[in-house]
Amino acid sequence: MKGTTVKNLSFSYPGDTRLILKDIDLEVEAGEFVCLLGQSGCGKSTFLRLLAGLEKPTVGEITQDGKMIEGAGLDRGVVFQSYGLFPWMTAGDNIMLALKQKYKNKTKAEHKEIAMKALRAVGLKDDVFNKLPKELSGGMKQRCAIAQAFSINPPVLLMDEPFGALDAVTRARLQDMVLELWSSTEDKKTVFFVTHDVDEALLLSTRICVLGQAPSKVIYDVKIPADRKPTRDTLFDDVEMMKLRNELIRYINRDVASHIE
Template sequence: MRIEDRQTPASITVEDLEVVFPPPTPDDPPAVAVDGVSFEINTGELVVLVGRSGCGKTSVLNVLAGLYKPTSGSVSIVGKPPLAARDHIGYMFARDGLLPWRTARRNVEFALEIRYGRSLSRSERKARAIEYIEKVGVGHALNRYPWQLSNGMRQRVALARTWAIEPDVLFMDEPFAALDAQTRAEVQREFLDVWTRDKKTVVFVTHDLKEAILLADRIIVMRGGKVVDQVSVDIARPRDENMIEEDPAYRSMHHRLIEGLQLDHVPSREI
């Protein structure tokens, strides 16, 4: 099987999703993490979920990825339940999770081994790993081990590993949150460069309102387990990280997000 031959369209439908966790003791009430959430995501759309800690955004992401079973409601990924759609899904966590005994290239190859097994030859896996590591700007570090890489380089390798399996849908849970501001801006640009070329469907979770506006086609705002607003980001791409705050559309959107989250005025990166 050639990865290029797969032509499956990607879209996401969530209807009346509810996630309730059992109480830790009989005297405690159940914890409602997600409460009646519904939305659709189009093929090739980059959607960002924002909200305070505990608002349910990561729980939604984990249900989409098949890591949680919903209490009620329905979820469809490329027309299938999440577990049946596993071959179409990639998931990038906040931590890079690189295997310390494998080089950068071999870490990316490992994801291909898991996803495709013998369907890809060793030479195809190697070529694909090199291709994606070069796409995210760390081609010079192919043969370095994780302990020899900076945090930013490690996240780039993790991004290459996730993208190399060519998922139809990519879930990203605050993947750049631990990076310093300059490195985060660089990795965001590299991520957008790859996304612009491949146009995968992406669901991205962040606390960072500026990051949300920089990246998203649409922002879904969550509060108290519910979707309280959906904001289309009608700012032309590419968006300049250094200049975007001067754009009146950005300021209006940022204010709307703060209102949706019921926050006092806060810096763009703090919620």
């Protein structure tokens, strides 16, 4: 199957007996935009790190297009909340770093051209190429991180609360940009996108999975067919989407309450 398959996955951090994820089974088709919701500390970032190949399953396996994920790879782009840019390198060099590994046979000028294109695609000006991360605003850094992930054109994108630290307007712009980048290519990327924001999940995803409290598993899984996908303008007038919104919030709250008692 083309896509990501998680089979019987359980995970504890090495040297720690506490189970963080337990018995997760999930089949995600290529091209799905999956939002992962769940309370703080439930294991969303851990799950993303496993999908990225940065951690290994304690039990079970994760496959990508039928092949076991073993270690980080250029077929998976990762955007972390902390941007993941090296502070001592310019934005351009940060992007070129992955390009050099991905396109070993291309020249430096060709790498630069791809990096420039990626920066423009996320709405940044050419002069950002030579700027250090500390010279950029949070929103600009986030755009660079997204440009970096998209520039290697990976079939799978893993995004961990990428807009968590941004103001509402910048956040809305970047949400639209990611949706545009995702939907503009014919062979759509598979996206795993962690967020705390139910409305963001409703707006972006074709599928929403809620992770329960640790040891966590998927406690709610819903698909939003393409023809039901709301836009920013229609979301709050869409009765079905508002029902789903209430249901998602109920699920998350009930799960949290059951762990407090």
